[in-house]
Amino acid sequence: MKTLDCIVIGGGPAGLMACNELGESVNYILLEKNDKVGKKLLLTGGKRCNITNNLPVKLFIDSLNIAHKRFLYPALTQFGPKDVIAFFNTRGLELELEQNFKYFPKTGKSQSVLDALLLGIPKERIHYKEPVKRITKVEDLYLVETELEQYQARDLIIAVGSNAYPTMGSSGDVLLFAKHLGIPYKPFTPAETYLFSDKVKTDYADLQGVALTTNLRINTDKKSHEGDILFTHFGVSGPLILHLSELIYERIEHEKVILYIELTEQDPIQIFNERRTTKDTIQTVLEELTTKRLAKKILELSQIENKRVSDMKKSEIQTLNQYLKAFDIPIDGVEVKEKAFVNAGGIDVKALSPQTMACLEYPGLHFVGESTDLQGPIGGFNITIALSTGKLAAKDVKERLSHHG
Ligand SMILES: Cc1cc2nc3c(=O)[nH]c(=O)nc-3n(C[C@H](O)[C@H](O)[C@H](O)COP(=O)(O)OP(=O)(O)OC[C@H]3O[C@@H](n4cnc5c(N)ncnc54)[C@H](O)[C@@H]3O)c2cc1C
Numbered sequence: 001m002k003t004l005d006c007i008v009i010g011g012g013p014a015g016l017m018a019c020n021e022l023g024e025s026v027n028y029i030l031l032e033k034n035d036k037v038g039k040k041l042l043l044t045g046g047k048r049c050n051i052t053n054n055l056p057v058k059l060f061i062d063s064l065n066i067a068h069k070r071f072l073y074p075a076l077t078q079f080g081p082k083d084v085i086a087f088f089n090t091r092g093l094e095l096e097l098e099q100n101f102k103y104f105p106k107t108g109k110s111q112s113v114l115d116a117l118l119l120g121i122p123k124e125r126i127h128y129k130e131p132v133k134r135i136t137k138v139e140d141l142y143l144v145e146t147e148l149e150q151y152q153a154r155d156l157i158i159a160v161g162s163n164a165y166p167t168m169g170s171s172g173d174v175l176l177f178a179k180h181l182g183i184p185y186k187p188f189t190p191a192e193t194y195l196f197s198d199k200v201k202t203d204y205a206d207l208q209g210v211a212l213t214t215n216l217r218i219n220t221d222k223k224s225h226e227g228d229i230l231f232t233h234f235g236v237s238g239p240l241i242l243h244l245s246e247l248i249y250e251r252i253e254h255e256k257v258i259l260y261i262e263l264t265e266q267d268p269i270q271i272f273n274e275r276r277t278t279k280d281t282i283q284t285v286l287e288e289l290t291t292k293r294l295a296k297k298i299l300e301l302s303q304i305e306n307k308r309v310s311d312m313k314k315s316e317i318q319t320l321n322q323y324l325k326a327f328d329i330p331i332d333g334v335e336v337k338e339k340a341f342v343n344a345g346g347i348d349v350k351a352l353s354p355q356t357m358a359c360l361e362y363p364g365l366h367f368v369g370e371s372t373d374l375q376g377p378i379g380g381f382n383i384t385i386a387l388s389t390g391k392l393a394a395k396d397v398k399e400r401l402s403h404h405g
Pocket of ligand 1: 009010011012013014015031032033034036037038039040041043044045046049050051052130131132133159160161162164165168169170171172173340341342368369370371379380381382383384386
């Protein structure tokens with residue numbers, strides 16, 4: 001059996017960053033299940049990798065859906081978006097700002113992000129094709145069993161990801177480890193994914209490809225959400241939908257969910273009334289308020305015949321106003337967790353220290369990245385969280401080593 005200072009399990013952004021921080025002073029190895037590290041990282045951002053964004057830490061945290069988002073303060077104040085950019089710059093990788101929000105590598109390739117991370121990890125430390133099967137605590141050491149070997153170390157950094165895109169390696173193994181060790185966790189569920197709608201598939205099939213920036217309300221909620229949505233052949237997608245999918249997944253289990261979207265910011269009742277004195281038709285006004293395709297659809301759905309606005313009944317204006325201000329999209333399902341970009345769930349943060357990412361009950365046992373119940377919307381949040389928590393855990397390992405020698 002090999003004994004080490006620390007074993008990092010999983011070579012995604014969280015595990016790779018942890019290895020970079022451990023550096024030469026720590027006797028560590030990285031156990032990776034695949035024949036390559038960073039398989040999912042290579043896919044990210046359309047293979048261009050949206051590494052981080054330009055939000056200050058407070059805004060970054062405010063943008064997360066999770067209730068326990070403040071847990072991330074210590075990690076992100078020590079290594080937030082600005083530090084991520086600086087880290088890659090020092091590795092010779094320039095980043096470029098897009099849409100005044102997201103950072104991508106200037107090379108346009110996620111491979112260069114992986115290469116920059118690998119610069120800080122000696123090749124011999126990475127053990128490929130060694131999936132960890134079981135973790136046990138034996139006195140003050142952790143015993144790590146793979147199919148090939150047994151290792152032991154006083155510190156572990158578990159960075160095996162969630163259950164999103166299992167073909168990339170993230171097969172949800174963290175939950176098996178947690179169960180075995182008696183550490184609280186939440187099952188993985190979809191976050192950042194598409195929504196299915198039978199009504200979109202049938203009644204709104206001709207809207208496929210329509211993209212719009214809108215205000216959206218869920219059921220009778222007072223709160224509205226602003227962002228971009230896209231009609232697809234199965235339902236709805238787009239950044240706003242991905243962002244809300246996690247919340248909708250929770251609600252759809254116990255209530256019918258209908259999204260109401262605003263097709264125009266203007267006041268349709270006022271506009272129709274103003275046009276009563278003109279020769280304009282309903283369709284012309286609807287096209288001005290929305291788009292040609294949406295105008296046609298609203299006329300069809302409302303069963304109001306196209307005529308001059310001057311000939312409209314009050315009730316017809318009310319009907320069109322309803323479609324324009326609260327176009328309904330009933331939701332029938334959320335894409336499964338395996339096909340979601342990100343998963344909610346993982347190690348319950350109540351079991352972890354926000355200062356170190358270590359388990360409160362098991363000193364030296366760290367959980368980082370998407371293995372934990374910490375996730376964010378698209379826009380570089382998830383890789384930043386993975387890098388930041390991976391680094392924090394590795395710092396703690398070094399700190400502990402300096403005490404124990
Ligand atoms: C298509 C797609 C696009 C995305 N785009 C972006 C983006 O542009 N920006 C962004 O911020 N986020 C993006 N994300 C999310 C982001 O990729 C993840 O949140 C991030 O990779 C999580 O990092 P991680 O290191 O925690 O886990 P992972 O990247 O999942 O890495 C886990 C590693 O652990 C290994 N492993 C698993 N089980 C074991 C085991 N038992 N033993 C040993 N090794 C094991 C896996 O093989 C893998 O290498 C995207 C996700 C997807 C699916």
